[in-house]
Amino acid sequence: AQQEGEFLGAYRTHMRSVQRDFQSLKEDIEAKESAISNNTKVKQLEKERDWYKKEALHLDKVLSSTKNREQELEERLEELEEDRNW
DSSP: OOOHHHHHHHHHHHHHHHHHHHHHHHHHHHHHHHHHHHHHHHHHHHHHHHHHHHHHHHHHHHHHHHHHHHHHHHHHHHHHHHHHOO
16 A cells, blocks of 8 residues: 555656646747747748739739630631631
């Protein structure tokens, strides 16, 4: 019974130590995540990423419009060639 009590006491002490270490590590992680999100380089890269994304979407619209225009012109050309050959 005495050994069991000593074991449980040592176990509780060890678990409190582990919990303190775990809490300390969680706080370190939160502090580092906060530092990263506040990092000006990260903010600059995110700004550039957003610009490139916006530009890619714009160019996709331009490409789509150009392809539509090309299709219209090809159809018109076919009509003109048919009229000429008739």
